[in-house]
Amino acid sequence: MSGSLWLKPGAARDALPTVPRRRATAPDPAGPPPAPDPMEELADRLDALAAAAVHPDEIAAILESDGMTDSHIRLTYGRADSFALAEDLYARTERRHAAPEPPRTAPWHTGLAGCLLRGVVFALPGLAYVLGAPLLAGGPGRYGLPPGTVPLFAGAVTGWVWNQVLSHRAYTWLGLGDRRAATRALRVGAPAGALVGAAVAVATAGPGEHPSALFGAGQAVYLGAATVLLVLGRERALLGALLPLAGAVPAFRHDLPGPLRTALLLGSLAATAVCAARALRPAPDEPPARARGRGGPPLAASVPYGLFGLGSGLLVLYAGADAVIALTLSMGPAEWLLHRFRGASLTRLSLLTTAYEFRRAVTGMLARCLGAYLGVLAALTLTAAALWPGAAALGPGRIGSLLLVGAVLWLGLLLQAFGGVSSAAAVCLLAAGAQTLVPAAGPVAAGAAAAALSVLTCVLLARPTTHRF
Incomplete structure (x- = not known):
């Protein structure tokens, strides 16, 4: 009997009772509509953004900014992660761009005149050192530096980092x-x-360097006031406050009385401080500070900017007095070229349709803007060397070293503008540290820093998502 339970293959199927088959019928028009395809819905919703993307990573960034997790993507769309989903959307969407927007005026389309004004404002304080040089300490210097240099440098670097x-x-x-x-x-x-910078200048002063310490304290006050005016867009007011320093021009060739030098310095410093105080006056309807209702930007996000200021400031100081004037004057054209690069990259992003075309265009723009800046810097260096009293002789080696420092500064500012300030700060600090330990290695350190920043800049800016987000 038990053997009857063993059936040949297919016998179990044959032994089951037959069930009449139901003929397939068309769906009832009055019934519920078919469920929409979530992939089609997503493609429709992101159609404009996906069509303008030049690489799937741009679409992946959009998906991640919408809060789509990989588990949600696998459950809803049947794709492994955001990158796989982005590649699918990129493949099914035709490349196209919206109509060109009208020319923009801000923030990346600034005028050349405004940037040149800022360059002049950056450079005019250098005349204060011409006026103050005979008033500073006349004793022996320390660490092989001219007299009074230590408190001046210490106060200046502190102010740069803080501000x-x-x-x-x-x-x-x-x-x-x-x-x-x-x-x-x-x-x-x-x-x-200003208080911190002044305290550092006084604390680092040695015997006979008290005049330099006082000058460093005034320098700290100026840096704080100038920061206020530049951030709030009061360049013209700052230029007016610095005009008394133009009295230093005759000092290039002739000796000026000590009281006149002091009066010009104090007059410019007082005018700058007054302009900053007026710019910071509370508005009549301004709420008290405790009524803001939210905290400020995290301090940790601002620290890399201070470190970049420290590294780049040391590199500039090591370049020499005439080089400092040329570099500070060149900051105006440098800022304008940064704006030009940013505006041109956004334009290319809205016109090109492949990542290769975009990388090629960005690399070319980067080379042209950097070359233009170095050309301007070379011209300003030759002019400053001809006018600055006691300037060191300019040979091909010194000009090349200065151009390397200029390349480090411009590429570092470019990285900073695109969120790569931590990398720029690390490279500049390493180069400044190497030059501090081995002064003769300055050109080598600047060249290595320029090469490293060139690679980092190309890697960062060749990604379309860097410019769009």
């Missing part, structure tokens, strides 16, 4: 549309930075 951090925090508030919060940050940070 770079302060500027980033204030600009972040301005980017958020909160000018009152930016003003409040400057109202607290600028006086504090």
Whole structure:
């Protein structure tokens, strides 16, 4: 009996009772519509963005910014992750761009005149050193430097670091549309930075360097006030406050009385401080600081900007007095070229349809803008060397070294503008540290830093997502 349970293959199927088959019928028009395809819905929703993308990574960035996790993508769309889903959307969407937008005026389409004005404003304070040189310490210098150099350098570097951090925090508030919060940050940070810079200058002064310490304290006050005016867009007011320093022009060839030198220095410093104080006056309807209702940008996000200021500032100081004038004057054209590069990259992003074309266009723009800046810097260097009293002789080696420092500064500023400030700060600090330990290695350190920043810039800026997001 038990053997009857063993059936030949297919016998079990044959032994089952037959069930009549139901003929397939067309869906009832009155019934519920078929469920929509989620992939089609997503493609329709992202059609314009996907059509303008030049690489699937741009679409992946959009998906991730929408909060789509890999588990959600696998469950809803049947793709492994955001990159696989982005590649599918990129493949099924035809490349096209929207109609060209009208020319924009801000923030990446600034005028050349405004940038040149800022370059002059950056360079005019250098005349203060011409006026103050006979008033500073006349004793022996330390560490092989001229007399009074240590407190001046210490106070200047402290001010650069502090005010770079302060500027980033204030600009972040301005980017958020909160000018009152930016003003409040400057109202607290600028006086504090002036006190810290002055304290460092006084603390590092040696015997016989008290005049340099006083000059360094005034320098700290100026740096804080100038930061306020530049961040709030008061370049013209700062230019007017610096005009008394033009009295240093005769000092290039003739000796000026000590009281006149002091009066010109104090007059310019007082005018700058007054202009900054007026710019920071609270508006009649400004709420108190405790009424902001939200915290400011995190301090950790601003620290790399201060470190970049430290590294780049040391490299500039090591370049020499005439080189400092040329580099500071060149910051105006440098800023304009940064704006030009940013605007041109956005234009190419809206016109080109492949990642290869975009990389090629960005690399070419980068080379042209850097070459233009170095050409301007070379011309300014020759002019400054001809006018600056006691300037060192310019040979091909020194000009080449200065151009390498200029390349480091411009590429570092470009990386900073695109969110790569940490990399720029690390490279500049390493180069400045190497030159501090081995002064003769300055050109080698600057060349290595310029090469490293060139590679980092090309890698970062060749990605379309860097420019779009």
